Amino acid sequence: MLGAVVRVPGPILPFLPGPTRPLLRRRHYLPPETPMASATPCDGGTGKPDAAPAPTPAPTPLPPEKPLPGDCCGSGCVRCVWDIYFDELDAYDKALAARAASSGSGGKDDSADTKPKEGAKS
Numbered sequence: 001m002l003g004a005v006v007r008v009p010g011p012i013l014p015f016l017p018g019p020t021r022p023l024l025r026r027r028h029y030l031p032p033e034t035p036m037a038s039a040t041p042c043d044g045g046t047g048k049p050d051a052a053p054a055p056t057p058a059p060t061p062l063p064p065e066k067p068l069p070g071d072c073c074g075s076g077c078v079r080c081v082w083d084i085y086f087d088e089l090d091a092y093d094k095a096l097a098a099r100a101a102s103s104g105s106g107g108k109d110d111s112a113d114t115k116p117k118e119g120a121k122s
Contacts, residue, residue, distance in 0.1 A: 057103065061095040064088035 067081040 058099055060099065061092055063092050 064085055067085050071081045
């Protein structure tokens, strides 16, 4: 049989001793008088200050997520997931057309137009 265990409150010692030196060394790479950012551009001031940066093109809209076949219950809901999908698909097509119109011709060739010209007999 084991002897009785005496419980005496005592200090809890850490498993690992503390670091004897700092974990991160601080080094001064820049002299204190050097600013982090300067008013002059990196190209030495040769850039034109009046030139406006080119506008970034709008990101291409993402197509809507097509619902899975199991998402529709088939009971003829008022707002079926397929109705919502096709509404979002129409909005996506309009956004693509607007993006193509704002970026120029959108890669469309005028000679490939399928509409008959005025005066042409169909």
